[in-house]
Amino acid sequence: MTWVRPLTALVAAVSAALIPMAAVAVPGEADPVRPVRSGAAPAGAAACSTSTGPYQREAERHLGLPVDGKQSPEDCRAIAAFQRRVEIEPAEGYAGLYTYRAIVWERAVAEGSAIKGCPDRSGLVVCVDKTRQILWVEDGGRLVVAPVPARSGRPGYETRSGWFTVYQREKEFWSTQFDGPMPFAQFFSGGQALHASYRPIFEDPGSHGCVNLRYEDARVLWNLLREGDAVYVWGSRSDG
Numbered sequence: 040m041t042w043v044r045p046l047t048a049l050v051a052a053v054s055a056a057l058i059p060m061a062a063v064a065v066p067g068e069a070d071p072v073r074p075v076r077s078g079a080a081p082a083g084a085a086a087c088s089t090s091t092g093p094y095q096r097e098a099e100r101h102l103g104l105p106v107d108g109k110q111s112p113e114d115c116r117a118i119a120a121f122q123r124r125v126e127i128e129p130a131e132g133y134a135g136l137y138t139y140r141a142i143v144w145e146r147a148v149a150e151g152s153a154i155k156g157c158p159d160r161s162g163l164v165v166c167v168d169k170t171r172q173i174l175w176v177e178d179g180g181r182l183v184v185a186p187v188p189a190r191s192g193r194p195g196y197e198t199r200s201g202w203f204t205v206y207q208r209e210k211e212f213w214s215t216q217f218d219g220p221m222p223f224a225q226f227f228s229g230g231q232a233l234h235a236s237y238r239p240i241f242e243d244p245g246s247h248g249c250v251n252l253r254y255e256d257a258r259v260l261w262n263l264l265r266e267g268d269a270v271y272v273w274g275s276r277s278d279g
Contacts, residue, residue: 085129087115092134094142101142110134127241136279137241140188143171147186154182156273163268165205165233165260167191167250169198170274172241174233174250176263184263187256190236191276193245203227203270210261216247222254223261227270233260243278 091110092098099106102117115132122130125141147154147168157166159180166175169191176184191198205225212224212234222235231248235257250272252260 084119084123085131087112087119088131088133089115090133092138094134094136094139097139097142098134101145125241126239128239136243136277137239140172140241144173144186144188147171147173147175151185152182154186157271160269163264165227165264165268165270167198167270167272168274169200169272169276172276174252174256176260184259187252188240190238190240190246190251191272192231192248193243193276193278196245196247197276198231198246198248198250198272199228200272200274201228203272205233205264205266205268205270208261208264208266221249223257224249225260225264228272233257233270245276245278 089110091108095110095114096106096108098104098118098121099108099114102121104114104117110132117132118134118138119130119132121141122128122132122138125145127137127141154175156168157164157175157177159177161179163183164177166177167189168174172189172191173186174189175182175186205227207224207226209224209226210222212221212232213219214221216230220237221232224232224234226232231250233250233252235254236246236251237254238251240251240253
């Protein structure tokens with residue numbers, strides 16, 4: 040079945056619900072302005088780590104720091120501020136896997152309409168990149184929802200790859216199998232769904248096969264998608 044909807048009107052209707060760094064781009068309009076959370080250290084903030092993380096160089100490069108692969112007090116303060124901005128806890132300035140995932144996401148956002156990986160196809164397509172742990176939406180190959188962080192399945196519960204369609208939608212769904220809530224659940228493959236998660240999005244372990252999203256990002260997709268819309272999944276997740 041083909042679903043025909045006025046996409047521009049739909050995007051305008053949901054854009055007010057977007058959180059920072061998860062904006063909808065309306066074709067033909069300027070890129071949306073994304074507010075940035077403050078990186079100021081709150082009272083009682085975690086002590087700054089003196090350890091060099093496995094993704095030290097990536098963090099230094101992303102944050103415009105001298106790239107030497109060695110932790111310094113200046114590096115730690117900048118990385119900790121970044122962690123607070125993307126809501127990674129503890130924000131102790133250690134460049135670990137969770138921080139790297141957030142860097143990969145921000146790089147993807149910076150690519151804008153040049154982002155690659157999802158085959159062009161007519162109509163709406165939800166693009167799920169398990170390697171980068173991000174999700175975005177295209178319409179006929181045109182970016183309409185900018186990349187947002189996503190969490191796919193852990194080892195033994197991998198999110199299936201390939202082409203799928205949304206076949207069931209439940210705004211307030213409870214998983215009896217795993218005894219937990221799945222807000223804004225949109226099922227696309229044998230019980231696997233796009234849905235909101237209350238866990239921090241960058242952390243391990245992965246899901247039980249679903250594609251986890253931050254609450255507001257899941258709500259945006261709920262307002263945009265309908266049964267019959269396409270979902271394309273590829274890549275593989277690396278857990279720490």
